[in-house]
Amino acid sequence: MLQDLTFGQYYPTTSLVHKLDPRTKLLLLIAYITSIFVADNFYGLAAALLFLLIAVAFSAVPFWSVLKSVKSILFLVLFTFLLNLLFYAKKEGDTTLFWRITVEGLLSATFLASRLILLVMGSSVLTLTTTPVSLTDGIESLLKPLSYVKFPVHELALIMSIALRFIPTLAEETDRIIRAQKARGGDFDTGNFFKRIKALIPILIPLLVGAFRRADELGNAMDARCYSGSRNRTKYKKLKFTFRDLLATLFTAALVAGVVLLKIFF
């Protein structure tokens, strides 16, 4: 059901990776992505893959679920692969296989496609093991220093959490409106592109009107509960770094060091 959108692709279980502080996970993901981009040969990528596999093993998420995330960008991966294969700038001494395809071009295209796949799989480990709510908390906390230069960190985080909170509500409402208009003979599945876009109006307008009504009511509810921005605000939930986070950080540091060493020596 649409209800489950709030949890994104969160895979509910308890594991070492699930229990990590969301900030740790965000920072580690950044380190992981950096190392993928620093790596300029297959040894570097292999190190990153090893790191990923160990992370997945500790997350108690089936590897298949992680792999599934690649499906949504499969087209992009293929596109990148073909583009690099066909438009590889041929150098002196390259071995041509046929037409303009070279061994070196094939390797380069594979390298770039693998990079993309590793990138997406790494990000999906984060979203599979962290609820959107705790991710929001993590991002707010990490961006906190920016609030000293008047960047609206608190407001941004609040907007994100309200958006997450209203996804199931709006999904349900959309479903209801579609049914009601179908009952009045609305047809949303046939006709050409323009006809279909036009057919969406009876759904979009009520949805929009409803969203404004909800926003208005939510605003009142927030005011009634003394909301006044970030001024004097406390936080009930505090994120805490633990021993686990230290271990994970050391482990990631090893990865980055490994990739850098591989880059230097090969």
Place this chain on the structure above:
Amino acid sequence: MQAITFENVSYAYKRADEEFSGKAVDGVSLGIEAGRSVALLGANGSGKSTLAKLINGLLLPDSGEVKVFGMPTVCDDPNGLFDIRKRVGMVFQNPDNQQIASIVEDDIAFGPENVGIEREDIGRRIDAALKFTDMERFRYSQISRLSGGQKQRVAIAGALALEPDILILDESTSMLDPKGRKEVMEVARSLNKEKGMTIINITHYMDEAAEADEIYLLKAGKLLKKGTPDEVFSDVSTVEECGLELPRASMLAAKLKAAGINIDQKITTKEGLAEELCKLLLKD
């Protein structure tokens, strides 16, 4: 002690909406004692909700003065309004449009966080609010998966976490099924009886109103009548003039009387009517 006082308060919406042309609240004066349970009745567009929003300063009067425990809603101190809102909890009509967070305990924490309560204290307040609304086992639940009645109890808990003295229910039961309605009314009742909280219930359900200490009848922004349920419901013409009706039992009693059956006119509950009928029929 007066919890809420209105002195000749008027308010008009500045939009061109048909429904609200003219004054939504028109020269209302009233005083509500602390600890009372009050039902605010009127047809749609009679100004009930506007009146409620004037109490906690969501709206400020165009003229006249609203005071909550002696504090006026219009004052120079920028924190004045927050002092009022801390003491006036409000639960709205739509169970889906009041929660900020996705998880029950995070949402209840929202109010206390806003006024800068310390972390341990927020935890204690969440415990108490969940206990009072009988929602303890849903502490870590996703709000979107709860029933309407449960969502409204989360909304009440969210208001209670600010430890208010007044709770306003702005048609909070109108979108609920009978079970949800009963749950919410039960919480409101015990807040009034056990904690001595002032309850303002804006409702279309006459049986809810029949339970209140006093009823205020509104029509076109004006206060038409005030009194105990017995007093108000015996003034049939005024009730009907407001576009309302008597509780079901009172209506049937009136019809029975019109059909020549000698029945007490002051009946407001089904138990009362049953007793009266038994007396009447068993006498013969």
Place this chain on the structure above:
Amino acid sequence: MQIIAKGLNFVYNKKTKFSVKALDNVDLTIDEGDFFGIIGHTGSGKSTFIQHLNALVPVQEGVLKVGDYDLSANAKKDKKALKTLRSKVGMVFQYPEYQLFEDTVFKDVAFGFSNFFPQASKRETADAVYEALSLVGLDPEKYAERSPFDLSGGQKRRVAIAGVIVTRPEILVLDEPVAGLDPKGKRELMKLLRTLHEKESKTIIIVSHDMDEVAENCNKVAVFSEGKIVRKGTPKDVFSDAEEIKKLRLDLPLTGYLCQTLKSKGVNVDCDLTEEDFIRKIQEIKRG
């Protein structure tokens, strides 16, 4: 059109761990001209059942016939016939005013009509819209060109209902039609439904939480609980077993409560649970 349902089963999220059984072997016949009440708690399967009636929810298992239309699980699906069916079974959802979208009342009411009868002339459409507006008690001359968003809550709901009855459905299904209205609005809307029922001799099916409303208006009632129909019959039959109704955590209508209490005191009031009949019977007993 008669509705016959036999052995209807329905499961949401089939084959996942979130699967919920919404209908469990439901048998029900609704006759032409019935004013039928469907009661039960939220999540008891009422909504799923009524959405079967115009194929918004497809039959998973069992037999369902609505007039000549066979919606059974194994029947052949015909897209054109489906459209005709939906024009004959009008469905008014909860808070239907939230589905209004056009900039004038006229256009919004015409939406359904033009969808179902794309060949209709301007004249025919206008006639149908004006008639539907008159039926719901809104003066077409006054309201047709206004924006539905400027109307009051009760008027918006009338416009939404007009948008459904504009195709002259033979069966009108309404999910909690009076929810959220003030007492006057409720009274007027129920009166409107009674008029539609009497004048147009339509079959009316309402889902309701208000037992008094059901006892006063419906000739037949079905009680849903956990996907099953646990009681069905006339209001008198359905509400005769006070213990069972209590067990289902439902209320008795006021007249039912009074009959029950009087009966326990030895006074038998044999009425059909409408107020009119109740008063008549009390008079009779009083006269002796």
